[in-house]
Amino acid sequence: MIRVLLNLSSPALRAGLRALLSSDQTIKVVNDSLEEDDLRSAADVVVTSAARASLFRSSTQLNNEADSSSSAAILLLGEDQPNIQEMKRMTRVWGILPSDSSAEELTAAIHALSQGLIVGPPTLLFETESEPLERGPLTERESEVLALLARGLANKQIALSLGISEHTVKFHVSSIYSKLNVTNRTEAVREGLRGGWIAL
Amino acid sequence: MSNPLTDFSNILSSAAEKGGASTILVDARKRYPASGIAYAEDLVITADHVVTRDDDSIKVGLPDGKILKATVAGRDPGSDLAVLRLAEKALTPGKTSEDVKVGQLVLAVGRPSDAGIQASWGIVTAIAGPTRTHRGGMLDKYIKTETTPYPGFSGGPLLNTDGEVLGLNTSGLSHQSALTIPVSVAWRVADALAQHGSVKRGYLGVRTQPVEIPEGARNALKRDQKSGLLVLWLEEDGPAQKGGLFVGDTIVAIGGQSASEPDDLFAALTSETVGKSIAVEVLRGGRPETVNVTVGERK
Numbered sequence: 401m402i403r404v405l406l407n408l409s410s411p412a413l414r415a416g417l418r419a420l421l422s423s424d425q426t427i428k429v430v431n432d433s434l435e436e437d438d439l440r441s442a443a444d445v446v447v448t449s450a451a452r453a454s455l456f457r458s459s460t461q462l463n464n465e466a467d468s469s470s471s472a473a474i475l476l477l478g479e480d481q482p483n484i485q486e487m488k489r490m491t492r493v494w495g496i497l498p499s500d501s502s503a504e505e506l507t508a509a510i511h512a513l514s515q516g517l518i519v520g521p522p523t524l525l526f527e528t529e530s531e532p533l534e535r536g537p538l539t540e541r542e543s544e545v546l547a548l549l550a551r552g553l554a555n556k557q558i559a560l561s562l563g564i565s566e567h568t569v570k571f572h573v574s575s576i577y578s579k580l581n582v583t584n585r586t587e588a589v590r591e592g593l594r595g596g597w598i599a600l
Numbered sequence: 601m602s603n604p605l606t607d608f609s610n611i612l613s614s615a616a617e618k619g620g621a622s623t624i625l626v627d628a629r630k631r632y633p634a635s636g637i638a639y640a641e642d643l644v645i646t647a648d649h650v651v652t653r654d655d656d657s658i659k660v661g662l663p664d665g666k667i668l669k670a671t672v673a674g675r676d677p678g679s680d681l682a683v684l685r686l687a688e689k690a691l692t693p694g695k696t697s698e699d700v701k702v703g704q705l706v707l708a709v710g711r712p713s714d715a716g717i718q719a720s721w722g723i724v725t726a727i728a729g730p731t732r733t734h735r736g737g738m739l740d741k742y743i744k745t746e747t748t749p750y751p752g753f754s755g756g757p758l759l760n761t762d763g764e765v766l767g768l769n770t771s772g773l774s775h776q777s778a779l780t781i782p783v784s785v786a787w788r789v790a791d792a793l794a795q796h797g798s799v800k801r802g803y804l805g806v807r808t809q810p811v812e813i814p815e816g817a818r819n820a821l822k823r824d825q826k827s828g829l830l831v832l833w834l835e836e837d838g839p840a841q842k843g844g845l846f847v848g849d850t851i852v853a854i855g856g857q858s859a860s861e862p863d864d865l866f867a868a869l870t871s872e873t874v875g876k877s878i879a880v881e882v883l884r885g886g887r888p889e890t891v892n893v894t895v896g897e898r899k
Binding site: 551584590 | 803806
């Protein structure tokens, strides 16, 4: 028996999911049987929404809990564009499914998670494969621009070096700032180096 | 009896005059000319950011008022240095000194117009580095002073009270204040620029992330540092891979200097290391090992 906790704020969504999962006799929704505090440690899989999942990201209590008593894998629902980076930031989020997933997809995902597997749509897995220890969140061109920033080149010199216009360089630089959450070249290079995205 | 203040003043004006003899007007950008320093009889070292015009319109003004054409011999945006070449040997390089101390009295001199030199004075407030500049590049060492960086002073010299050049002033490396690139750094870069047109940078072919070193491993290392650099990626057939580094190694030192941050690695890979073997100390499976890597050149 796989014990599933539906950690969702909307009663309608909870009821809907409960109905979808009821077709599988090996899955038991444990929401009503326990107090909130006991729930997570009693569940094998926690199904939650992207909004509520932010709790799993920030709460030290949950992190500690996940490390010690709870071994529940978390299935995240409702991400329009599943993102491996997002998944990595959260404790024990091993699965992401779009909110329009079918009952078959949902039950298959819960079975897989209970076996300790990682679950996600092909776009997610594809992203995992190509993902970037090599370049982090940056595109190939942005990585090239960042490497030249690390050498102290000005936009004009970067443009010359890559055979693109200065305007395009500015566009890439501002995109790098936004993706790395920085406001200047020094911080961008520092973040790029710390993230392991610039080869030395 | 001589007046000590007059003596002091004479020392300053004499230093400005001596240093001014090797301070050059550099007219290589729109509207605002800047300064440069005679590096050799036909070479001028200046700040890279003041050279924005094409070769055929760059001019330099000599202390005797002569105006000559110049071409770019080389530039290094990372350290904000450029070297200009004249067609004739018309310059008199001044004396340099690497002896700089915090608190020392210094003069900043510029020649931003054909009206002659300009000067300001103060003390050396700090000597520091390496640091990452606001352009993104790495500067091994810099001097901060109380001198006023008047417009067009970039590229000009910082002088001691004997009129010897201590470094090159530039406002192009920091948003907050002008900095001086010490002779020890600037002249080394200028030498490379004059010879090769660019500065070589060492390259290992690794991507790393800083990670904490567990206490047990720290004791085994006999090093006090709390973090090292976990190797995440190695370039196929790159210098580090050829040298025997593995993904998963944690680099803790390079060339005898501890490496806790990627910038430490960046700073260690100077042009002098290119083509040479360098000892890379790593933690492998919790045990310290030393791997010798022949440093490549960053392209």
